[in-house]
Amino acid sequence: MFDVLQYSFIQNAFIASFFVAIIAAIVGYFLLIRGLTFAGHALSHIGFAGAAGAVLLGVDPVVGLLVFTIIAGIGIGMLGRVLKERDVTIGIFLTLALALGILFLFLYKGYAEQAYSILFGTILGISALNVIITALFSIVTFGILLFLFRPLLFSSFDPEVAEARGVPIKVLSVLFLVLVAITVSMSVQVVGVLLIFTLLVGPAATSMRLVKNPYLAIGVAIILGILYSWVGIFIAAQTNLPVSFFIATLSFGTYLFVRLVEPSVYRIQKYNA
């Protein structure tokens, strides 16, 4: 049963998803408290066009993902929330990005397989080079997050007081969206464009319902993220079914369970206090 762990491609998958799960959990926590979950969704769709364009040019898809999501992230950060009719406008931009992606992939031969793997992830096919790229970008992102941690937390919870205290809110929010862009690009390799929520939002949303303290919540989210991806990869290797399905199911199932049980836990805590 544990023989699969000897294969190098499984080991690669475990290492890459370890790094991705950590940054996705931290960035996901901030996305939730800043009310920006939709930015994660939008960036991943724009990343699809980037990845497809990179495939067409014969470059590694990760490069295209990074370039497109970072540019889009800076754009979203600069625009802020002034857009009128956000639903429709964003929806139309995302549709255009997906359509461009499918055009790029069509121009490249064998497009169906490529499209499938970008949309639903191919963590089991990740190359050693991509593992190194993932690890490097994750460590850099983690470092910047550590550096920005306190002002970011302050400005997320109470932007007005933070601004009055001299925290550069605008710069922080643009910088944060760049970090989101990098995290999305890394996560797409594991779960794909369409299931980005399962690693980015799922662990943080679950942990925030369990604990209130920010540090604890982030810690729990990281543990959950690593668990989802490792257990998902392990089951997938045993059953030969897609990894992203298992990660999605674990993420959704845990969230649903906590969501349904939480009110009663809360009631007990209240009662004891």
Added chain:
Amino acid sequence: MLELFNHQFIQYAFIAGTLISIICAIVGYFVVLRSQAFAAESLSCVGFTGATGAAVFGLSSLVGTFFFTISVALGFGVFGKRIRDRDIEVGMVLSFALGLGVLFLKLYTSNATEAVGILFGSILSVTTNDLYLSLFTEAVAFIVLVIIFRPLLFASIDPEVAEARGVPITLLGIIFMVLVGITIAEAILVVGVLLVFALLIAPAATAQHMSNRPVTGIIISVVLGLLFTWGGMLLGLFFHVPVSFFIASLAALAYLVTVPLHHFITPHFYNPQPHQDNEI
């Protein structure tokens, strides 16, 4: 160029595309009016699960899509406004629906082409059965829409007054959501799960920037929808590139050109000023 139309599959594609873009444009007008774009996107993602699930049981993917989108639409209609916000819960459910779709896909075939067909549409491979089924459901949807047209318009523009006048708002909401479910299942046939916005929302959103009158708006929306679909199909056939790419690009282009133009043309005094009493 014209001899292309001798092929049966192209005739089918044009018939299906024409009818579907008409119903999409009309239903889409109300979706934009009621700001239910996000609910529409959710329904199309669920359609992916339906289409792939149907294949596992050996059914036509259109049947599966219908079943899933209509039942989820009923749920949306019954639970009402809670679905409006793009909150975390809806996002989680959608990811799970897509994940389930991946599993179904893997269970019956490892062929990625099938997945791409569902996600990005395959109007050029519409079968006779699909054509008849979509014709039938569309006729039903159209008749229902004509019957509920006036109360639906009233309820969409001013729900409170409509309710006070005795219009059954909740019932109308449920019926309309089911219509959206049917429409989306058909739109998936043309442009696929991921590009439903191009046929459902874009024509209507563009039309609302061109005219404030509902009937004129709906007519513009239908004309735009037909232009996108026909233009997309002709360009796609001509350049041998996926049809849905051209439909989506035409739709996005029309919207992105119209919105700034509208703001440019509309005189400033036409914009409603904030009422003075509101400042206090």
